Amino acid sequence: MDFSLRYDYLLDTAEPGYSSWDLLLLENHLVLGWGMFLPMFIAIIYALIYQVEESKNSWKQILSLPVRRESVYFSKFLAGLLFSMILILLNMLGLVLVGYMLDFPETVEWSNYVSYVGKQILMVLSVASLQNWLSSYFKNAILPIVIGFGGVILSTIIFQHPSAAKL
Numbered sequence: 001m002d003f004s005l006r007y008d009y010l011l012d013t014a015e016p017g018y019s020s021w022d023l024l025l026l027e028n029h030l031v032l033g034w035g036m037f038l039p040m041f042i043a044i045i046y047a048l049i050y051q052v053e054e055s056k057n058s059w060k061q062i063l064s065l066p067v068r069r070e071s072v073y074f075s076k077f078l079a080g081l082l083f084s085m086i087l088i089l090l091n092m093l094g095l096v097l098v099g100y101m102l103d104f105p106e107t108v109e110w111s112n113y114v115s116y117v118g119k120q121i122l123m124v125l126s127v128a129s130l131q132n133w134l135s136s137y138f139k140n141a142i143l144p145i146v147i148g149f150g151g152v153i154l155s156t157i158i159f160q161h162p163s164a165a166k167l
Helices: 002-013 020-031 034-056 059-064 069-101 110-137 142-159 162-166
Strands: none
Touching: 020 034, 020 069, 020 110, 034 059, 034 069, 034 110, 034 142, 059 069, 069 110, 110 142
C-alpha cells in the first residue's frame, strides 16, 4: 500500500539507472526494515523451537534416546534454518507479487533478487548459529530474544554513527 502510494514520487526522485524493481528492494530493506526485522524473527524462531522442550520438560527424555546429543542440537538448528529460509522465500515472492500487482513496466531483475536472497541466507547462517546456541544455553526463552533484539538495536546504532559509514 505504502509503495503504491509513493511509487511515482520514488521513481521521479530515484537516481538514474534504478528500475521499479530496484526501488521495491530498497523500500523493503531500508524503509520497511526487513534487514532489521529478519534477525529478530530468527531469534523468536529459535526461542520457540527450544521452548517446546523446556515447557514440556522433555529434555531428559530426548537426551536419553540412543541419539547423539550433537544430532539433537543440529536437527534443531536445521529446523530453525528451514523456517528462516521459508521466511526469506516468502518475502521474495511477496515482493515479486507486489511488482506484478503494481504492473511495473520493466521485467523482473532476477539477478538482483537472487543476490539479495543470497546475502540474507549468509546473514541467517550467522545469526541462526548464535541464536541456536543462546536458545540451547538459557532455559528461559525470553533471554535469547532479548539478546537478539539488543544486538539488532546495538548494530543499528553503531552503523548509523558517522565513522561507521567509512567502513
